Amino acid sequence: MMTTDKETIIGRLVQRDIAMVRRPYREFAAQAGMTEQDVLDVIKRMLAQGLIRKFAAIVRHREAGFSANAMVVWAVPEDRCEQTGEILSSFSEITHCYERSPAFEGKYNLFSMIHLRNHDIEQTVEKIATVAGIKDYRILASEEEFKKSSMEYFA
Known part of the structure; x- marks a missing residue:
């Protein structure tokens, strides 16, 4: 399945670490030159198409205090x-x-x-x-x- 330019841009952004801020999708929007709603719409479409399966945290357990x-x-x-x-x-x-x-x-x-x-x-x-x-x-x-x-x- 071919991705649109917007999907590729958003895909690159969401596969990286997500900023620990109140509205991380607003941060993505600023980086992508889109609105926050555009980013959310693209992510929803990518989820529906199976281009994105899930969002999950990778915990660096030692940094989080798990020894x-x-x-x-x-x-x-x-x-x-x-x-x-x-x-x-x-x-x-x-x-x-x-x-x-x-x-x-x-x-x-x-x-x-x-x-x-x-x-x-x-x-x-x-x-x-x-x-x-x-x-x-x-x-x-x-x-x-x-x-x-x-x-x-x-x-």
Whole structure:
């Protein structure tokens, strides 16, 4: 699908970091030489066309005060994946939760990312596992972050 010039301009702007201001779309409008309403209309159209799927924050967890994180892989029966994923997602400590196929090591099919301000990862994971009714899981601790960036589609 071809994009219009306005869509390309807006696409380039919204894929970058959004300013922490009261009206960020007004900032985009000033940069694009459009009105704020034009920017909103273009974004709505791009969402409707599937050119933009979602807006999401990328949290640089260490800068936000979260000193500990880990990926946790969970072995969950196929018929319980959706329900269990909803339970895991309800915990504020879990920032990402998704199903993977094929399963890691042949059995760990749900993945979640946990961020904490303290280092009680094991205790937190045990609490989550108990609530979700999961007995088989592995904690994969992060050792070093190499890259954290958003994909750029409108280069």
